[in-house]
Amino acid sequence: MPSMPSQEETPCPGCTGPLKDVVTGTCGHTFSRSRLLPPSQMGAQPSCQVLLCVLCKEKEPTKPLVVPVPLGPLGETCCEEHGEKVYFFCETDAEFLCVACREGPSHRTHAVGVLHGAAQPYRDHLQSQMEARSLEKKQMECTRRREDEKLQELLTHMHGKKQQVDEAFGRLRQELADHQCLLQARLRELERQIRLEGEAYTSRLSEEIAGLGAQVQALGEQLQRPVSALLQGRLSQYETKTFVTPETISPDLVKKIRDLHRKILPLPEMLRTFSENLAHYLDTDSGKQLGVWGPFSPPSTQSKAANRATRHVKCGA
Structure with a gap:
């Protein structure tokens, strides 16, 4: 199996020399950094710039190049132009500089600071942002806890209202059931009295019918007697009393x-x-249109007495 060529053996498509300090453009082509950097920037490491791909000749957008990240602390990063360690930072061009770059004509008149000192404002800014975000996070957590407590209070309140509704309609169902039981008991009592008086009426009427039947039979027998015997009687003895029909119900x-x-x-x-009224009462905003009692009428003395009587009536009576 043939061995893969190393990076040093791979030729750069821009200069045909070996690839060194490889960068990859957004177009996908890979080159040596020396083929892409403008010669005027001594030892500079621009974070982003407009480049021209030497193969496809397409202008690259202003985006960071894909470059290898140097290993070790930032102070150990070496300048590519002079091979020295980077100690300075050009605030004007936002570039890392070695001693030679610092003294060069490109950055001699620029605002240049020590690398670690130049990073301090960034650290301070990041620290302030972190503290601000932490404070904002705590405030949002407090707000969330406070709102969660409000939600729980509302849910507890709604649960209590559900119980109140169940109790109110439960009492209403019980009251209606009691009134229904009272009316059913009164109807059953009237049925009993109707049956009793009906039986008494039927019994009395049956007696009268039986008496009339006996009289009819006796008169029939008299009609069968001989004339001599028939004439011996008086007509008054054959008269019947007028029957008065009794009342069926008293x-x-x-x-x-x-x-x-x-x-x-x-x-x-x-x-x-x-x-x-109940549906209308529940559909209104506060039930004010129906008065204090809503769909219910104020309990009268008669209804209170009926309620007391209901408690003494057994539904199975």
Whole structure:
């Protein structure tokens, strides 16, 4: 298997010499740095510049070149032009300089500082930014905790309101069930009284029918007697008493039935109105249009008495 050529053996496509200090342009071509740097910048290491690819002749955009990162501390970086260590930083051109570059004509009149001293403002700026971001982070965390507490309070409040709604409608269902039980008990009592009076009426009417049947039979027998025997009797003895038909239901029971009928008759309309008022009350902003009681009417003395009576009525009675 043939060995791969080393970087020193690979020729530079720009100068046909060996590749040295390789850089790669955004077009994808690789060259030696000496083929791309302008000759006027002595020992400079520009962070970005406009270059011209020697193969495709396309103008490179102003973007950082892909260059190898020097190993070791920044102070050990060597100048490519003079091979000396870099100790200075040109603030005018934003370039790293060695001693020879510092004394050269390109940077002699520029603002130049010691490398580590020049980096201090950047460190201070980064430190201030870090502290500002840390403070902002703490403030945002406090805001998040505060808002989380508010959300939890709202959720707890909503849970309590749900319980209040369940309790209110539970009481309403219980009240309606109690009133229903009361009405059913009164209806069952009226049914019982109707049956009793109906049985009494049927029994009395049956007795009268039986008596009339006996009289009919007796009169029939008299008709079969001979004329002599028939004429011996008096006509008055064959007269019958007028039968008075008894009342099927007593007036008192009729009054009770009518009273309960008047109570039950408006119930569907009352419940429908209550349902509409409740829906309207819940749809309004505060229920002020319906007054203090909302869809409910103020409890009257009669309704309170009915509620007390309801508690003593058993649904199975």
